[in-house]
Amino acid sequence: MKANSLAASPRLLALIPLAVGINLAMGKFAAAIALPVFLDTIGTVLVAALVGLPAALVTGLVSQGALTLLDGKVMWMAFLPVQLTVAVYASWAAGRSLFATTPRAVVGGLLLGAVAATLSWPIAYLVFGGVTASGVTIVTTVLVGSGMPLKWAVYAASLGNDVLDKTATFLLVRAILVALPATMAARFPAGARALGRA
Amino acid sequence: MIVGYTPGRGFLHRAHPFTPFALAGAAIVWAFALPAPTGPALLAVVLAAVALAARLPGALGTALVMAAPFWVFLLLIHWGFGDTPGRALVVGSQVTAILVAFLMVVAAVHPARLVDALVARRVPFAVAYLLAATLQAVPRLRERARAILDAQRCRGLRVSGSVWNRVRAVVPLTVPLVLGALAEVDQRALALEARAAAGVRHRTPLAPPSDTTGERVLRWSMAAGAVAAVLLRVLW
Amino acid sequence: MTVRLDGVTFRYPGAPSDAIRNISAACAPGAVTLVTGRLGSGASTLLLTVAGLAPHATGGTRDGVVETLGHDPASAEGRAALAGRVGILFSTPWTQLSGMAYSVSDEVAFGPANLGWDRARIAASVTRSLALAGAAHLSARDPRTLSGGELQRVMLAAILAMEPEVLLLDEPTLELDAESADALVALLPQLAEGAALLVATTDLDRTVDVADRILLLDRGLLVADGAPADVLGAERAVVTGASTAIAEITRAAGCPPPYPLTVDAAVRRFGE
Numbered sequence: 001m002k003a004n005s006l007a008a009s010p011r012l013l014a015l016i017p018l019a020v021g022i023n024l025a026m027g028k029f030a031a032a033i034a035l036p037v038f039l040d041t042i043g044t045v046l047v048a049a050l051v052g053l054p055a056a057l058v059t060g061l062v063s064q065g066a067l068t069l070l071d072g073k074v075m076w077m078a079f080l081p082v083q084l085t086v087a088v089y090a091s092w093a094a095g096r097s098l099f100a101t102t103p104r105a106v107v108g109g110l111l112l113g114a115v116a117a118t119l120s121w122p123i124a125y126l127v128f129g130g131v132t133a134s135g136v137t138i139v140t141t142v143l144v145g146s147g148m149p150l151k152w153a154v155y156a157a158s159l160g161n162d163v164l165d166k167t168a169t170f171l172l173v174r175a176i177l178v179a180l181p182a183t184m185a186a187r188f189p190a191g192a193r194a195l196g197r198a
Numbered sequence: 199m200i201v202g203y204t205p206g207r208g209f210l211h212r213a214h215p216f217t218p219f220a221l222a223g224a225a226i227v228w229a230f231a232l233p234a235p236t237g238p239a240l241l242a243v244v245l246a247a248v249a250l251a252a253r254l255p256g257a258l259g260t261a262l263v264m265a266a267p268f269w270v271f272l273l274l275i276h277w278g279f280g281d282t283p284g285r286a287l288v289v290g291s292q293v294t295a296i297l298v299a300f301l302m303v304v305a306a307v308h309p310a311r312l313v314d315a316l317v318a319r320r321v322p323f324a325v326a327y328l329l330a331a332t333l334q335a336v337p338r339l340r341e342r343a344r345a346i347l348d349a350q351r352c353r354g355l356r357v358s359g360s361v362w363n364r365v366r367a368v369v370p371l372t373v374p375l376v377l378g379a380l381a382e383v384d385q386r387a388l389a390l391e392a393r394a395a396a397g398v399r400h401r402t403p404l405a406p407p408s409d410t411t412g413e414r415v416l417r418w419s420m421a422a423g424a425v426a427a428v429l430l431r432v433l434w
Numbered sequence: 435m436t437v438r439l440d441g442v443t444f445r446y447p448g449a450p451s452d453a454i455r456n457i458s459a460a461c462a463p464g465a466v467t468l469v470t471g472r473l474g475s476g477a478s479t480l481l482l483t484v485a486g487l488a489p490h491a492t493g494g495t496r497d498g499v500v501e502t503l504g505h506d507p508a509s510a511e512g513r514a515a516l517a518g519r520v521g522i523l524f525s526t527p528w529t530q531l532s533g534m535a536y537s538v539s540d541e542v543a544f545g546p547a548n549l550g551w552d553r554a555r556i557a558a559s560v561t562r563s564l565a566l567a568g569a570a571h572l573s574a575r576d577p578r579t580l581s582g583g584e585l586q587r588v589m590l591a592a593i594l595a596m597e598p599e600v601l602l603l604d605e606p607t608l609e610l611d612a613e614s615a616d617a618l619v620a621l622l623p624q625l626a627e628g629a630a631l632l633v634a635t636t637d638l639d640r641t642v643d644v645a646d647r648i649l650l651l652d653r654g655l656l657v658a659d660g661a662p663a664d665v666l667g668a669e670r671a672v673v674t675g676a677s678t679a680i681a682e683i684t685r686a687a688g689c690p691p692p693y694p695l696t697v698d699a700a701v702r703r704f705g706e
Binding site for chain 1 (some may be wrong): 438447448491493533
Binding site (some may be wrong): 299308309310313323326327330331334335338346382384385387388389390391392393395396397398399400401402404405 | 485491492513514522523524533535543547548593596677
């Protein structure tokens, strides 16, 4: 998105920091109670469904930056392409009303999980020697220990994790879109299309 | 373990905000471009020395604590099952060097100074605003997530124990957190608009940090050093 | 006239009916004008329309003529010409924070800095407006640590710092404790000297003493416009619940209108 069009929209200036806050708050919550998912792209997917692709891309970009500046998780910067792909995929999915029903959201999430895992795999394997978030890495370690070659162990672990995570994310975003009060929904007309109501 | 700005008087605190960030940026390039395994390991040691000289032992400690799990898993995966530890040492050093560089920079540069430096360089207002506002919004939403969770716990929600218990806590947290945030959007947008934040041409930096020729030279040399490392790596 | 409305109607996006309907009024500096009615009467919307935020920022549709300082405030041309010249303060102080400042003085400087003023002018304006709003002692504090009352004063200073010629206060005392609310209301006459001042409020017991003029709205229609004693003392205002507690009590006691609005007025009327 051009900085100009962003500057002209205080609404996006207000929305994006809050969406990033949702990403990071949910990510911290999921880690704190040791869930097998990250939940740290909910804000990005939500912005894609409510507003559109450019705002979602900015949300993804700013989220990775905020992880570095606030949590010191500079390593996650390497996964920026994955965040941006989530934004692109989610706005495509919203345009095709993939949030309209629970089964559609599950399919949409499964697909995104496969895409995200395939993208993050080379980054995790080549840059980090297979070591990423601790939950995923434990699975990788177990798989390697049981004799699987490292390359495939990294892929299997991140595929399992990403499929779960993105399916949960799509279901949660659907729950939010459904729960949106009518007055608020009227302010985000794109959300109606994501739910297949327009 | 504290991540983020810590008040101090070291040379990184006094420097123009761009200088520490130039160092961190160059550190990323060096970590991957310098000949392994000695290069990244040496880089990590040098950066640790810089952190101590800049009177940022806390940031160094945090970086080492954050690097520790990487080391454990790297050694386990690459060495524990009979392989050689070479790859683990390389990746471990790279990760450690980058963590030390960024955590000391984040500890030394106050966000307000960074934003003012960006504004003074005519970076678009939207970029400066998103950076600043996000750094304030994230802690606020995390605080609110905790408050919502506490409230739901009081109403009998269980967020510990079996995986199923914990999974069931997700929806009662997510929906109120997100709806609350979305309800704020329009109020905040009106308030921003009322304070001339729409279509800002040239915002005035409130306290532009001072820059020196020496620092400029230093930043350019670090950039040149990064480029040189890449060229050497490619051509050698 | 500083602000002029002619046959103005506004409807929010997706709303089933108009928030304000066919309103004509004008306003100039020198008088404290309260815009009142029951909750949802359209008073806040009227202010948003004068500021141009409705429909520019809220969406929705507007009919009729709005002229603020000689411009249509919702048009692109008007928005550029009016930036910083129309100040609006909202009821919740927390959502008005810029999110960019780590000190109160930087928070107050947010608007002037966006306008591109030079630093000397910004500093002078920040000092002056903090003093006027009674918040000078807070200037070094982190705005995120302030109480609601302190924060609302700071936000008032933040609006005043842009030196607005039109000042719109939307339920400014709604979230405040009694003491902070009284302090803010006491400032109103002074604020009206330098700017055309419109205050949307349902807190008439507190504000009626300083009011010079009342615009009474009922379900989006302007039903009365005049001096407080005439508008709020009339049967219609008291029946619709848009008046003061004293007026309601005297009506309930069976006295004939016009009803007195304050204890003082009641004593004068019934004291003899």
